[in-house]
Amino acid sequence: MLTPLRLYYATRDGQAQRIARHIADRLGEFGHAVDPANLAAKLPEPEGLSGVGLVIVVAAVRYGRHLPEAVQLFSVYGRQPSAPPLAVASVNLTARKPGKDTAEGNAYLRKAIRRHRLRPVLAMAFAGRLDYARYRWLDRQMIRFIMKLTGGPTDPTTCVEFTAWDRVDAFAAGIADWLERSGAQEQPQAR
Numbered sequence: 001m002l003t004p005l006r007l008y009y010a011t012r013d014g015q016a017q018r019i020a021r022h023i024a025d026r027l028g029e030f031g032h033a034v035d036p037a038n039l040a041a042k043l044p045e046p047e048g049l050s051g052v053g054l055v056i057v058v059a060a061v062r063y064g065r066h067l068p069e070a071v072q073l074f075s076v077y078g079r080q081p082s083a084p085p086l087a088v089a090s091v092n093l094t095a096r097k098p099g100k101d102t103a104e105g106n107a108y109l110r111k112a113i114r115r116h117r118l119r120p121v122l123a124m125a126f127a128g129r130l131d132y133a134r135y136r137w138l139d140r141q142m143i144r145f146i147m148k149l150t151g152g153p154t155d156p157t158t159c160v161e162f163t164a165w166d167r168v169d170a171f172a173a174g175i176a177d178w179l180e181r182s183g184a185q186e187q188p189q190a191r
């Protein structure tokens, strides 16, 4: 049976989008074509997900929660008994710490999975990007404070990408492996 994939991201500063793009590129190399779509532009209708082989969600965290459009999707997902299989990646700065980059070790991901009763076939947390110059004054002070508490950089000129791209590669490889094992195939491209 031919079953298409969907890849959605929720971002404010672009890192979740870059990660989604990277996943799409890797999946393309495995023969699974998929275009990342911004959840803020359009939330998928639950009916629109029927017949989909796997939904992949890459969601950034702000102030302790995934972005609202991702929470909305998780909520729809958790309530739909016939929802397609899900792979989820959370993007946040806590994940830069050893042990905080897994579904169990990352509190945001763990809580989202539990709260929305998700049963992802794959779940990982990726460290995001810290770019103080982009943030509004209050956000900058808040993040600097959090960084001070957690031993991160507080210099307001700091711009660091903490994302471990080899882990993003591993996530994409895990998805390709799951697709192969589950027998799902990408819809052939029209020529």
Ligand SMILES: Cc1cc2nc3c(=O)[nH]c(=O)nc-3n(C[C@H](O)[C@H](O)[C@H](O)COP(=O)(O)O)c2cc1C
Residues within 6 Å of the ligand: 010, 011, 012, 013, 014, 015, 016, 017, 060, 061, 062, 063, 064, 065, 091, 092, 093, 094, 095, 127, 128, 129, 130, 131, 135, 139, 143
């Ligand atoms: C206003 C603001 C609030 C944030 N809150 C958190 C947080 O509560 N926990 C965390 O680990 N990271 C937090 N972050 C870090 C973001 O998750 C990180 O920068 C991520 O790369 C953002 O993804 P995006 O570029 O796709 O928007 C915050 C960042 C900003 C700008």
